[in-house]
Amino acid sequence: MSTYALAGAAPPGRPRVIPRAANGAAPRDEILQAAAQLFVNRGFAATSTRDIAEKVGIRQASLYYHFAGKPGILAELLELSVRPSLEKVERIELECPADVPEAALYLLALIDADTLATVPHNIGRLCRMPDVRSSEVFAEFEPALQELVAAYGRLGAGVVSGPVAATVGVDQLGGLLVQAVEVVIRIRSRGEEVTRGQAQAIAATCLRMCGVSEKRIARAASSAEDRWA
Numbered sequence: 001m002s003t004y005a006l007a008g009a010a011p012p013g014r015p016r017v018i019p020r021a022a023n024g025a026a027p028r029d030e031i032l033q034a035a036a037q038l039f040v041n042r043g044f045a046a047t048s049t050r051d052i053a054e055k056v057g058i059r060q061a062s063l064y065y066h067f068a069g070k071p072g073i074l075a076e077l078l079e080l081s082v083r084p085s086l087e088k089v090e091r092i093e094l095e096c097p098a099d100v101p102e103a104a105l106y107l108l109a110l111i112d113a114d115t116l117a118t119v120p121h122n123i124g125r126l127c128r129m130p131d132v133r134s135s136e137v138f139a140e141f142e143p144a145l146q147e148l149v150a151a152y153g154r155l156g157a158g159v160v161s162g163p164v165a166a167t168v169g170v171d172q173l174g175g176l177l178v179q180a181v182e183v184v185i186r187i188r189s190r191g192e193e194v195t196r197g198q199a200q201a202i203a204a205t206c207l208r209m210c211g212v213s214e215k216r217i218a219r220a221a222s223s224a225e226d227r228w229a
Helices: 002-008 026-040 047-058 058-067 070-095 102-118 120-130 134-157 162-167 169-181 185-189 195-207 215-225
Strands: none
Touching: 026 047, 026 058, 026 070, 026 120, 047 058, 047 070, 070 102, 070 120, 070 134, 102 134, 102 169, 102 185, 102 195, 102 215, 120 185, 134 169, 134 195, 169 185, 169 195, 185 195, 195 215
16 A cells, blocks of 8 residues: 555544534545645645645644645545546456457446546546656556556457557557546546546547447447446
């Protein structure tokens, strides 16, 4: 587990009782929500723990009860942008029918698009921000991101056509597929919601990038939709 993730844990000793906010949200969740909005809109480096505490409406000392500092908050937000998708990769590979291998890639893209469409304040943008990418937190998070890229590459390699395979390596293919799904981030940056139809179109685009025929794409979509929760 990341050092920074561990830094988010409460300190030892007898804890204070911290009441829930008026809206029913736990203070830790409110801190993450506030930090997500500030990091995305103002920048990670330009946001202080005081800024976050003031936005939540708590004392700075109360923030430190939940997180040791900004790195721990950022680490948790970055994980939220990839972990839901990563946790489903093994199940996708096991449960998708062997006679429709394209369904696995379609389903991963669909789930990943949904993850990016629903994370708070479009935090998928954090991975692209220079001040985040240059941080130690990102260095510790990057293996998780690369694990997701590798999953895309592995599933893509299983369905890629000969001409595409001859020009694009597995690692490069994984990166291209991830970029295709990350169009969700750009849609949300325009202030628009990502519809189910758009997520389906993005998943189909991933298969087209691999050279999959329209007939196989339709079959993969039908199979994957039955398994998308």
